[in-house]
Amino acid sequence: MEVLKYKARGIRKAIVEMIHSAGSGHPGGALSCADVMAALYFCYMRHRPDDPTWTDRDRFVLCKGHAAPVLYATLALAGYFPYEELLTLRKFGSRLQGHPDMKRTPGLDASTGSIGQGLSIACGLALGAKLQGKQWRVFALLGDGDLDEGQTWEAAMFASHYRLYNLVAIIDRNGLQVDGPTEKVMSLEPVCRKWAAFGWRVMEIDGNKMEEVVEALEWAVGGSCGRRTSRPSCIVARTIKGKGVSIMEGNPDFHGRAPSQEEYEIAMRELGTG
Amino acid sequence: MRMVSTRDIYGDTLVELGMLRDDLVVLDADVSKATRSAVFAKRFPGRFFNAGVAEQNLVGVAAGLALSGLLPYASTFAVFMAGRAFEQIRNTVAYARVNVKLVGTHGGITVGADGASHQSVEDLALMRSLPGMVVLVPSDANQARQAVFKAAAWSGPVYIRLGRAPTPLIYPCDCSFEIGRANVLREGRDVSLMASGCMLHTALEAADALSREGIGAEVIDVPTLKPLDSSTIAMSARKTRAVVTVEEHSVIGGLGAAVSEFLISSNPVPLVRVGLPDAFGQSGEPEELMDFYGLSTKHVVMAAKKALNLRDRRTSSAFHDCLC
Numbered sequence: 001m002e003v004l005k006y007k008a009r010g011i012r013k014a015i016v017e018m019i020h021s022a023g024s025g026h027p028g029g030a031l032s033c034a035d036v037m038a039a040l041y042f043c044y045m046r047h048r049p050d051d052p053t054w055t056d057r058d059r060f061v062l063c064k065g066h067a068a069p070v071l072y073a074t075l076a077l078a079g080y081f082p083y084e085e086l087l088t089l090r091k092f093g094s095r096l097q098g099h100p101d102m103k104r105t106p107g108l109d110a111s112t113g114s115i116g117q118g119l120s121i122a123c124g125l126a127l128g129a130k131l132q133g134k135q136w137r138v139f140a141l142l143g144d145g146d147l148d149e150g151q152t153w154e155a156a157m158f159a160s161h162y163r164l165y166n167l168v169a170i171i172d173r174n175g176l177q178v179d180g181p182t183e184k185v186m187s188l189e190p191v192c193r194k195w196a197a198f199g200w201r202v203m204e205i206d207g208n209k210m211e212e213v214v215e216a217l218e219w220a221v222g223g224s225c226g227r228r229t230s231r232p233s234c235i236v237a238r239t240i241k242g243k244g245v246s247i248m249e250g251n252p253d254f255h256g257r258a259p260s261q262e263e264y265e266i267a268m269r270e271l272g273t274g
Numbered sequence: 275m276r277m278v279s280t281r282d283i284y285g286d287t288l289v290e291l292g293m294l295r296d297d298l299v300v301l302d303a304d305v306s307k308a309t310r311s312a313v314f315a316k317r318f319p320g321r322f323f324n325a326g327v328a329e330q331n332l333v334g335v336a337a338g339l340a341l342s343g344l345l346p347y348a349s350t351f352a353v354f355m356a357g358r359a360f361e362q363i364r365n366t367v368a369y370a371r372v373n374v375k376l377v378g379t380h381g382g383i384t385v386g387a388d389g390a391s392h393q394s395v396e397d398l399a400l401m402r403s404l405p406g407m408v409v410l411v412p413s414d415a416n417q418a419r420q421a422v423f424k425a426a427a428w429s430g431p432v433y434i435r436l437g438r439a440p441t442p443l444i445y446p447c448d449c450s451f452e453i454g455r456a457n458v459l460r461e462g463r464d465v466s467l468m469a470s471g472c473m474l475h476t477a478l479e480a481a482d483a484l485s486r487e488g489i490g491a492e493v494i495d496v497p498t499l500k501p502l503d504s505s506t507i508a509m510s511a512r513k514t515r516a517v518v519t520v521e522e523h524s525v526i527g528g529l530g531a532a533v534s535e536f537l538i539s540s541n542p543v544p545l546v547r548v549g550l551p552d553a554f555g556q557s558g559e560p561e562e563l564m565d566f567y568g569l570s571t572k573h574v575v576m577a578a579k580k581a582l583n584l585r586d587r588r589t590s591s592a593f594h595d596c597l598c
Contacts, residue, residue, distance in 0.1 A: 055343075059342075101369070101370070102370050103370055103371065110338075110341060110366075110370070111365070111366070111369050112365075113365065114361060114362075114365040114366075117330075117334050117362055117365060117366050118334075119334075120330070120331045120333070120334020120335050120337070120338065120366070121334050121337050121338040121341065121366060122338060123331070123334070123335050123338055124335040124336060124338015124339040124340070124341065124342065124346075125339075125341055125342050126338070127323070127335065127338070127339060127342075128338060128339045128341070128343065128344050129342060131299065131320075131321070131339075131342075131344065132342065132343065132344070150330070151328075151330040151331055151334065151362070154325070154326075154328035154330060154331035155331050155334065155335070157326070157328070158325060158326075158328070158331055158335060162323065
């Protein structure tokens with residue numbers, strides 16, 4: 001547990017560093033899901049950083065592609081590519097594009113970035129595993145914005161209709177979207193009841209508490225790979241946008257802008273040097 | 275002459291392909307009876323997936339299946355495939371070069387009675403604009419069968435446009451078809467008629483009519499809109515120096531555009547485009563609509579004469595320039 005918390009802090013530091021270096025990007029929604037990413041890549045997912053295309057690996061789809069820095073940071077810490085490469089984020093010729101490009105970055109299972117398209121890809125991957133008798137599972141990380149898109153609900157229907165028990169959707173429910181609080185821009189609640197009504201198993205947690213994240217993934221993975229259920233699982237992870245950096249926490253301003261030098265120094269101080 | 279629509283061959287071809295390849299999976303968006311993918315569904319129910327009326331998800335799921343190692347063919351009406359799911363095709367499929375085969379049936383105005391909402395006259399423009407997308411417009415049912423087969427062997431996204439209305443069989447069942455290759459069906463010295471889809475038959479009829487007036491028309495079938503067979507097109511344009519493109523699509527962005535864009539910077543010659551004017555279709559019988567929108571044999575004949583006129587005017591003015 002302490003290791004996972006330490007990894008999450010490392011991911012957060014890398015996020016702030018790389019976005020500061022890039023001069024643009026989306027820190028808020030990357031910081032909010034660092035705990036989930038740490039638990040996935042350093043505990044629950046079966047993957048081989050030295051063999052990124054290993055056939056039997058678990059698949060991960062970052063539906064909220066604008067949170068690419070959290071994925072790159074996680075992959076670098078897991079050993080998919082050198083940590084220093086994170087500083088090339090968004091730069092010309094970099095393997096780390098502004099939004100995930102599976103053709104360039106090792107360890108990516110899908111190219112995403114256009115909100116609302118990821119869960120459909122995850123459904124296809126999960127259905128493909130079922131058809132081929134494969135044991136790998138599919139994890140999809142969605143943001144609030146993904147729930148605005150109609151396609152996400154098309155995919156939600158598809159997943160339960162085709163009994164994709166090997167699919168886990170995690171909603172990074174940080175409550176803020178580009179133009180402000182979700183309930184002001186476009187009401188999403190009651191989120192849990194919506195997923196349940198679409199035929200999913202649902203569990204709601206504090207997505208910034210590692211203990212709860214671990215418990216939820218245990219519940220999702222146990223229920224799916226053990227085939228105790230035929231239904232897909234949805235974890236609604238209540239999180240704080242910008243989590244870990246006081247000036248970014250709950251601040252919609254940091255949805256899509258890089259920290260200034262001064263803000264960067266505050267952030268790094270808060271995240272610790274260790 | 276035997277009449278078969280290009281969509282009619284689709285289901286049977288999928289069954290043939292499904293027997294050869296057990297990685298083939300087929301998806302549809304609640305129009306499987308109309309696209310004929312239902313024929314495959316009946317034969318291989320475990321490998322057919324209906325997405326319901328949800329084209330965006332249809333394309334995304336197909337991409338996921340391809341990324342899992344399978345060979346998905348997804349079909350729906352062309353207007354909803356290329357139109358409604360355009361951005362999904364762009365960002366999820368084409369950008370990552372995912373090996374998905376997209377089949378848009380009911381292309382063009384020969385859809386008939388359903389009217390403009392269901393008549394796709396811009397799908398080829400949309401698909402052609404995507405980097406790496408292969409765009410196929412088979413000219414008869416036998417060629418459509420070959421196209422469906424060849425798409426399976428092609429690594430990367432392919433869009434195949436099929437039609438609803440029965441059209442004459444031009445090719446034999448075992449015709450050869452290569453992605454990226456145009457076929458010279460008839461040689462001629464005076465004017466080149468370059469056609470795709472059901473308009474190939476119209477172009478052949480026009481060539482007959484022109485020959486009765488002593489005009490030798492070369493007829494070229496261009497079933498691959500992208501990648502374009504530029505060498506065959508250039509060779510014919512250099513020979514006749516007058517080109518007519520003939521397609522059941524808007525004159526914006528389709529075959530006429532592709533051939534013009536290529537020739538203008540390589541072998542500029544007078545070129546007349548036969549296709550839908552910049553307008554939506556309407557309900558009616560296919561023949562009525564083709565006549566109303568200027569896609570009948572007589573329109574191709576007129577276009578050929580116009581191209582010849584433009585060429586000869588240009589030649590005589592060049593001659594005049596020389597004299598001065």
